[in-house]
Amino acid sequence: MPPSRPSKKTIIAILVKRTTLFFFLLCILAVYLYVIGTAQEFMDGTQLLLLRASVILGLSLGMASIYGIALNIWLIFHHKKYRFLGSTGLYIALALFGLAAATAAAFIIVLSGGNRV
Numbered sequence: 001m002p003p004s005r006p007s008k009k010t011i012i013a014i015l016v017k018r019t020t021l022f023f024f025l026l027c028i029l030a031v032y033l034y035v036i037g038t039a040q041e042f043m044d045g046t047q048l049l050l051l052r053a054s055v056i057l058g059l060s061l062g063m064a065s066i067y068g069i070a071l072n073i074w075l076i077f078h079h080k081k082y083r084f085l086g087s088t089g090l091y092i093a094l095a096l097f098g099l100a101a102a103t104a105a106a107f108i109i110v111l112s113g114g115n116r117v
Helices: 011-039 044-079 082-113
Strands: none
Touching (some): 044 082
C-alpha cells in the first residue's frame, strides 16, 4: 500500500495561518518590549508608542483570527474536512488573546492620559 499523501491546503488557508502567526509574534514582541521598558525606565513617548503598537497589532491579530475562524467553518461545511475543528479552536484562542491585549493596552493609554481634555 503506497503511503498516503497529505491533503493539499489552499493558498488562502496558508496565507491566513501565516498572517495570524505574524501578528501574534509581533503582538507578543510589543507587549514584551513594553514590560521590559517599564522595568528599565524607557521614555514615556517610547512606552506610549509601544502601547499604541500593541493596540494595533492586537486588533489586527483579532481580525486575522476571525477571518481564520470563518475560513475554517467554510472549509468544514464545504469540503466536509473535520480536521479543521482543532485549528478553529486555536484561532478562537488567538482572537481572544489579541482582543485582550488590545483592550489592556488601550486601558493603560487611557489611564496614563490623566484628566486631559
